[in-house]
Amino acid sequence: MERPKGPVLTSQQKRILAVAILGGGGAALVEIRSLLKAVRKEQQTICGLDDVKTHGKASGSRIQVDKRFLVRLGKILSLCVPGLWSREAALIAAQGGLLVSRTLLTEVVSTLEGISGRHITNGDWPLFVRSLLKFAGICVPAALVNAGLKLMQKQLQLAWSSRITRHLHEKYCENKAFYAASVLNGLSHADQRITEDVENFCFTLSELFSYTFKPLLDIALFTRTLSRTMGYRAQLTLYAYYLGVGALLRATAPPLARMVAQESSLTASFRAAHQRLVSHAEEVAFNDPPAGAAERMILNQHLGRLLRYSHLSSLQRFFQQVNDQYFVKYMASIVSLGLYALFQYSSPDYSDLDLAQRTERYIKTVRLLSNTSRGIGDLMLVYKRVAGLAGHTSRVSELLEAVERLSNESHHEAFRRRQSHQGPSPPEATDAGTDPRRQQGEAIAFEDVAVDSPDGTPLVRHLTFSVLPGRSVIIMGPNGSGKSSLLRCLAGLWPHQAGVVTSPPKGAMFYLAQRPYLVSGSLRDQLLYPMPPSAVWASARKAERDLFPADYEPPTRSDEAHLLRCIEAVELEYLLSRHDGGWEAVKNWQEILSGGKKQRLAMARLLYHKPKYAILDECTSAVSADGEAKLYKAVLAAGITACSIAHRPQLRKFHSIAIVFEGMSASNPKGWRCEYLDSENCTD
Structure with missing residues (x-):
């Protein structure tokens, strides 16, 4: 029985439908663009309010991948890898060697898959079993290499984290920098920056090395192999497609670096609110109710800002990932297969190949094309990782710069900065007497001393005893x-x-x-x-012990x-x-x-x-x-x-x-x- 045919659209109706679809799509894009613009504006409002609460003013610093980011990253890397013969340099070399081995093993696996496909097509069971045994044999070093890459990445993360954190501890505990940071407002959220921000930076940096070096290596080696079956023109066409897509994705990407840094700042403010409640728990408890309800409102306000910002960030990442998945993953596969088919059918020797040889070439080429496309896609999406790294770099670099400044400068400078933020001093503050001076002596003495509070309020004048x-x-x-x-x-x-x-x-x-x-x-x-x-003394390094008097030793039982x-x-x-x-x-x-x-x-x-x-x-x-x-x-x-x-x-x-x-x-x-x-x- 013949099935009834559905309505057939005329050419004019098809044109109208196409125009309607294009018009609707264009209107949707305009609406999405307006939505994203409003989302980013709301995020800046959220962070502006938080920064005013934390520092007394809104921050205007821009966080992006630029020259300043590269300079800051270079300074941090000089801490992470102090020399060519350091342990960190050896770990990087070991990971590089493992990445090269992994790429070469991938090429061998692709060849074995193609050979196995040819034997299946020919119905040659003994040769197929032999190729499977070779496949099983090559999987042993492949498994070791893959596990080794994970191990090296973790070791690099820990080594870099140790270098940066020990340097921070040295500067943070020098010249009472910790006091200036916490009491004189020299640095906000120092605890989170030293712990979480350094860890996040080192994790992102160690991950970035693998996701940058391996794709470059894959592209270089697989291009050489694919040139034998596809020729360089097909690959150059594919690379041109990726270049165009990369420019498009870069232009439409949200400000990832700023989002990472601002979300870290909001997280730090939320944690600081909880720490403040812990520090003043007794006073709050004495005044509860309603102090407990007030604290709940304060905590929920911090939580609400953090969650709202995270929701807005996830919305921007959703639209970004739609573009990434469509253009880098799916559309790239279509372009790759189309180019392969086009150049194979136009190749003069393709008709001379039998079915088994065509199958072998297809399986091997498609596997290598897939890995090449994945490598190019990873390389294109490196900008997302670099943008995230820029956010962490900004936080860690600000920490390093602040700790370096506080460890080298007199706390008087931090005190005066705090005074300047409070506004001009009262007139009485300027009538203090002689210029201030400090000296060492056998006794404690104050001679004609004047003291002001951090906000410039005069406390005492001409104090002498x-x-x-x-x-x-x-x-x-x-x-x-x-x-x-x-x-x-x-x-x-x-x-x-x-x-x-x-x-x-x-x-x-x-x-x-x-x-x-x-x-x-x-x-x-x-x-x-x-x-x-x-x-602690027993496990300390010699350089750390040298900071104490040379004759110091912890008391023994005879001193009890x-x-x-x-x-x-x-x-x-x-x-x-x-x-x-x-x-x-x-x-x-x-x-x-x-x-x-x-x-x-x-x-x-x-x-x-x-x-x-x-x-x-x-x-x-x-x-x-x-x-x-x-x-x-x-x-x-x-x-x-x-x-x-x-x-x-x-x-x-x-x-x-x-x-x-x-x-x-x-x-x-x-x-x-x-x-x-x-x-x-x-x-x-």
Whole structure:
């Protein structure tokens, strides 16, 4: 029975349909272009808001593959591969050798596949089995090479990450750069940049090497082989197609480098919001409700910006991948097969080949064409990887540049930068007195010193007093009057605006804060700090040990009597029996000890090191009044002279001089006064 025929379109109807399809497609392209433009504008709005919240201003720096990117990448590569005879250079050479082996093995496999196809067509079973055995034999080195490439890529990633991170640690821990980065706003999200951003950069770079070198090698070797069956003209035509497609894809690609960098920045802001909640969990809990709900809103706002930006990025990548898949994968295969058929049918020797030979040539050529097309496609899509690398390079390079700057410059520069961001200083800030100067001496002394806050607010003027050995000084006053600021000036963390600050030699001063820092390690390590934990010292490199005094060695069991006296003086000796291991007990001391016990342990640390001067910043505020008195008696009995900040008036009896900060006013333009607490007097 004859099937009924459907309606047949006339020529005019076909033309109308074609015009309608083209018109609809054109309108869709215009709509997509407008959509992508709106998407990118919204992304910049999201990042602008985040940058204003983080830094106080919107960032205008452009992130793209340009000369600046190449210069930055070159500097980082000089860190990753320090020399031709370095381990990293050897790993690159090994990976290059494996890539060459893989390409040669691919060519052998293609030849064996073609031979197997010829034997199947001829019906020659014994020769087919023999070719299969050869195929199985060649698969052994192929499997080893493929696994070796993955191993070499991971080894390169780890080696480069180690080089960059160790360099960052060296600079970050030099000249108190970590302080300027975290306290003086010298660098945002340093923790994420040093960990995640460096790891992402090294992974992308190690992957890029394989995805660049292998396609180039495949194209070079397979072009030579294909020229015997297709001729160079067919391949040149194929390469011309790829060049045109590459230009088209490059012109329509989204700003991948900027997207990667901005998404990393939003991720860092989201994590910082969580860290801020962890740091202030107690205060938030005391004020909950509604503090918990407020924090949830803040966290969800950061999460919403990150997710919205990621959704917009995925939409742009979707349209990009549609183009990539169509032009690079599918259309390229059609063009390759069409060119192969065209040049084969026009070849004079093609008609002389029998069916088996044609089958062998077809299988081998198609396999090589497929690998060549894949290589060219990978090479064309390298720009996406390079664009992603540009984003990571920008983040890591900014980190390297900032850490290098902070490790080399005086913190006074970072302080002044922060002041300049706060706006002009008040008029009183300029009336400070003589030019500021620092010097080293046997005692702590301030002569005609002026101190301002980071926002330029004047705190004290013409401050003059000395802390002589055996003559402890207590600094008192309301919060925000400048007590801790003065100690930061003494340590050189902040600049003073006028006068002379004299500090004793390095190692003669020891600082204890209100919230003690307990190092990760054993109970013994808590007293040893700021010297490194024993386990860390044992595994450290010689270059790292050379940063410490030449005669330093971690205490042995023979030194435990001194450690015991120190911990008994602060009434914490029960910790030795409460925790298994005694001095070697490793616990999360920051979590298991109360605030008062942590302060006692810090005082034991002070007694162990026994410096000439102790800078005590509310370091016993969580200890009872009786316990506080015992701690101060132990400090003075050890011959340590204290320069203390405290609010409790009962501590005055342990000091010879009291410096009271009152705030600058018309009645007290200096902002301070001096009281003598024994028979001695002081300059006022």
